[in-house]
Amino acid sequence: MIRACVIGWPIEHSRSPLIHGHWLTTYRIDGSYGKTAVQPEAAADFLRSLSSNGLAGCNVTVPLKEIAFATAGRIEDSALAVKAANTIWLEDAVICAANTDTYGFMTHLELTAPGWQNSASPVAILGAGGAARAIAYGFQQAGVEEIVIFNRTRERAEALCQDLGKGLRTADWSKRANCADWACVVVNTTTIGMKGAGHLGLDFASARPDCVVADIVYVPLETSLLKDAHAHGLRTVDGLGMLLHQAVPGFERWFGVRPEVTPALRRVVLDDLGAQ
Ligand SMILES: NC(=O)c1ccc[n+]([C@@H]2O[C@H](COP(=O)([O-])OP(=O)(O)OC[C@H]3O[C@@H](n4cnc5c(N)ncnc54)[C@H](OP(=O)(O)O)[C@@H]3O)[C@@H](O)[C@H]2O)c1
Missing domain, CATH: 3.40.50.720 (NAD(P)-binding Rossmann-like Domain)
Structure with missing residues (x-):
């Protein structure tokens, strides 16, 4: 089973598990995507321990995006431009970072x-x-x-x-x-x-x-x-479309399938937001 998650402090509000959970079900992937509250002081260690914790990577939200950027060993231009990373994965044990916003x-x-x-x-x-x-x-x-x-x-x-x-x-x-x-x-x-x-x-x-x-x-x-x-x-x-599309590159990195942003996914998140 492939595992990924989103980290932040706090993290309760994150809709990422809903988005990635929908795709895991849609594409029948043997994987999981959770959310983990990580304090800023612990964020760098968390990222360095991804592999030993059985994680393929993670999303990063406030206030940890700058720490993720600083901790990564390989950084895509998207993150270099923003000086912050929201998507982390491993390549040959190197922490890689991108900003998919x-x-x-x-x-x-x-x-x-x-x-x-x-x-x-x-x-x-x-x-x-x-x-x-x-x-x-x-x-x-x-x-x-x-x-x-x-x-x-x-x-x-x-x-x-x-x-x-x-x-x-x-x-x-x-x-x-x-x-x-x-x-x-x-x-x-x-x-x-x-x-x-x-x-x-x-x-x-x-x-x-x-x-x-x-x-x-x-x-x-x-x-x-x-x-x-x-x-x-x-x-x-x-603004919802940005949230949904920014999740695509991370899912593809961790789970190997490029997922689609569909009306069904939009509905799932809208229902959660309590919108009409
Ligand atoms: N749709 C998506 O996928 C997505 C992705 C990322 C962020 N967002 C949303 O985008 C917003 C900004 O996120 P961020 O990460 O860029 O936050 P941020 O770094 O904290 O920046 C907040 C911005 O809002 C301005 N601001 C706040 N209160 C204001 C006020 N009363 N009057 C005028 N300007 C005010 C700040 O101006 P000062 O510099 O003067 O403080 C700053 O430019 C948030 O609502 C966030 O939820 C959405």
Whole structure:
């Protein structure tokens, strides 16, 4: 039996066991995927003991992603760009690390809003945390020439732009309201809107009609940002797809099958989130 798990501190909230459990059943794989609470002080040792604990690898969630990155012996570009890892596996006893959030976001964007990159227009990203880094890197890799980062704490946005370099610039948080007037994609990566709390303060009244609005918050599934964008006739991309697609590369590494993100899987997670 092949075993994998997700680690974090705390870990109760993680939906990863639901996603991987669904795939293990669907593909009739003799495997298991659990969740383990690991304190930050114990995370490096946990990762070094994967093999002796009978684990093929693991997912890593907050606040352990930076520790996983620092502990790995082989690091994919996806994790180097974000300076954090969420997927760990072993190759010849070496701890290998990737960050699959970039893949998850860009895949879902491409599938939900094909043709999003229909001009040489800039992309606007709200937020400058770990998720914003992964997404900015994704747009950079996709060849977007101008990526504008709005963040409440300007220094954090500047650090992100400095680290990723090409095509990135910051703009003042107070200037975000009309970014949909000029951006081909607007992405919320802040925690605003989570469980309905807060309001981003964007104005879509004069948005370009082809602007795509994405939110990586997925509780609720339709955030007030997406509701507002939808009401103005704009294409929207929810945060659940990113969560589901980011799980694909890890499952394939550990269990040897590239799983599909299907409506049935989406339903399983939506039911768990208590959504309609
Ligand atoms: N759908 C998915 O698969 C997926 C994956 C990863 C993350 N997420 C979600 O994405 C969100 C961000 O995650 P993260 O890991 O990047 O978190 P993080 O590193 O803690 O960053 C949080 C971001 O939110 C901003 N922020 C928080 N409260 C704010 C407020 N009241 N006003 C303005 N800005 C505020 C922060 O700005 P400052 O820098 O000024 O503090 C920062 O830019 C979370 O809701 C997380 O659940 C979803």
